[in-house]
Amino acid sequence: MSHVVEKSLLSDLDSLKERQIGISVFDRPEDWDPKLDNIVRSEARRLRAKLEAYAAANDPEERVRITIPKGSYIATFDVRNIPEPAIGRGPHDSPVLPQRTYIGRFRDARLWALGLALAVTFTACVGVLAAAHDYAVSANDRHRYGATWSIAPFAVDSGRQFSPDISPDGRLIAYVAVDADNGSSNSSDIIVRPATGGSATDLIHNGHYNLHPAWSPSGDRLAYLQKLDTESRLIISGRDGRSQRQVSSIHDATSEWTSSGPLADCQKLSWSRDGRSIYLTSQVADLPDYGIVSVSTADGRQHAVTMPPGVDQDCYARISPDGRTLAFARFISHGVSDIYVVSPEGGTPKRLTYVNSEIRGLDWSADGESIIYAVRDLNRSELRVLNVSTGSFGVLPLNSAWASDPVFSPASQSLAFVEQEDRWTIWRARLDHGHIEDAKPFLTTSGQNHSPSVSPDGKTVAFVSDRSGAPEIWFASPDGSQLRQMTHFGGPWLGTIRWSPDSSRIIFDARPGGHATIFMMAAEDSAPAPILQGDFECRRPSWSRRGDYIYYDSTSHGRSQLWTRSLPDAQSTVIGPSGSQDAQESKDGKDVFFLVQNPGSSSSLWKSSTAPGSKASPLSISPTPVLDWTVANDTLLYTQQHRDSFNLVSYDPRSRRSVVLGVMPQDLSPGTPSLAASPDGKWIFYAVVTHVRSDISLATAPR
Secondary structure (H helix, E strand, O other), rough: OOOHHHHHHHOHHHHHHHHHHHHOOOOOOOOOOOOOOOOHHHHHHHHHHHHHHHHHHOOOOOOOOOOOOOOOOOOOEOOOOOOOOOOOOOOOOOOOOOOOEEOOOOOOHHHHHHHHHHHHHHHHHHHHHHHHHHOOOOHHHHHHHHHEEEEEEOOOOOOOOEEEEEEEOOOEEEEEOOOOOOOOOOOEEEEEOOOOOOOEEEOOOOOOEEOOOOEEOOOEEEEEEEEOOOEEEEEEOOOOOOOOOEEEEEEOOOOOOOOOOOOOOOEEEEHHHHHHHHEEEOOOOOOOOOOEEEEEEEEEOEEOOOOOOOEEEEEEEEOOOOOOOEEEEEEEEEOOEEEEOOOOOOOOOOOOOOOEEEEEEEOOOOOOOOOEEEEEOOEEEEEEEOOOOOOOOOOOOOOOOEEEEEEEOOOOOEEEEEEEEEEEEEEEEEEEEEEEEEEEEEEEEEEEEEEEEOOOOOOOOOEOOOOOOOEEEEEEOOOOOOOOOOOOHHHHHHHEEEEEOOOOOEEEOOOOOOEEEEEEEEEOOOOOOOOOOOOOOOEEEOOOOOOOOOEEEEOOOOOOEEEEOOOOOOOOOEEEEEEEEEEOOOOOEEEEEEEEOOOOOEEEEEEEOOEEEEEOOEEEOOOOOOEEEEEEOOEEEEEEEEEEEHHHHHHHHOOOOOEEEEOOEEEEEOOOOOOOOOOOOOEEEEEEEEEEEEEEEEEEOOO
């Protein structure tokens, strides 16, 4: 802030260019390319939002209002026409200056001093506001959302607790519990507990995954989803768990775009105010798209409310208190989403935010003027309050770095939310005579590490880590030494790192502009350059064995489809069926293996010759997690869940035989291509979930 104000006052416009700000303020190198690292744009958006929130507070002592118009980094200064108090003012005193706007140099010495003093004052003020989280979204919200809330743990039992919902009278909270310390189990229960504490009641317990409880408007019924392999049952039960009735079957979405876990995913049930409908995320009609659907509680009929374009996915449906507006989060890529509103009957959604980050749940305030939402910002997740009319937002002072899934109760003026944290660690294990031996952590931090990839010369392991505050690509030696950061995107998600055959370059996908873009980068500290991008997903690249073209999947034609891209002439060709993705060539370059996702079913591996016009055929192999497979010498390695652990399996494409090499007892990280083999086939690297914390807290608003 001080840099922008000072340089604007001096009319030093060269210092206010994006590249120079990155170098001067964020310590980027002289050859830094802002097209590949959006830190200046990202921080400018946050600063504009803080300035808008500060202005919305309408401080009577504010003499000069500072704004930074979109499209530039030049500050403007509005001298406010605020009348002086009548007491002590005589008829010959100087009048108040009229309101004017100054851009660049101050011509008036008094205004120069005032502006420079204000720059220092405002910088300190923003620091104070950041500490107190008092970014008021409206004058009426200052007391309610700006002051300190009273926070107490609510459900902190062993295992995981998530997806809370408060009864209309504010007395009971229903939530999901997974009874396992590591979060891994074959079932989940729905628990009901008084909001004031006390003993819990295991309301729904039947050996299935029972998820997303939602109280009816009258509080006499509870809806939830019972998750099966290919669909989910929408069930309504009585308040006491009896009189259960299946309303409908839906194609429930386990989102690949969120990091909230395979059970919490991006689902939420929301009753209409008259109790006649329930809104949730489901596959729309027979299409592969997942939008918001209303389901009749009487006969189970479904009506599509939103139909997101391409492979976008709409999540976290919530009806406003007056029942006239539906809010939801639209995901366009992994960890990239924003909040929209639409009529409960459907229509064209209106976009409210431009955070391009991962929304992790939302709910309405009691008056319907604001939306409380959780958003992942770098390596933390915080709760914010969005003013629906103005678009300004504030941060709730909850002192939680991992808040998600907020639910607000107008009756009790309380807010239930989930404090969720997980750590992903890359492990290394030796393959000795076809068996897993000597499995140990390779790299550990308090955040997420995943997507390992070993160079063909065996000298370098590339991987993704958020140890610097945002997901970035890092390099290390195979023993974990010589650690160095290679990218500086500043978020959000990136991954699928693949080495060129000569170990000189890597390709990967990242999302600095929203949708996944494929980048190429030399291994010797070179800046990454985009080679495939568009208003759709380009992701999961890999190299041909000769290094003259790459494979990737794209959603340019709707569903994911496998393509090749010739590097000499930049020509792209479709080679895979609808739903194909994540290709890897065999070691001899004669075959290519890839995944195919069919709507309503799991992904399976397919094989095709690399010769033009070859026909692909399925291998009847379904890795779990779906992206954990790799080519290793003459075989395929993949993981397969077995009860509460995972088997490492070797598959020989020639004999079509599978052999279990050993058991991996940890939870494997979801949604990442996190299984890699060394070139000699003697070592494997994989990412595991080493720590999970998912508890529910209850915050009470100041009255």
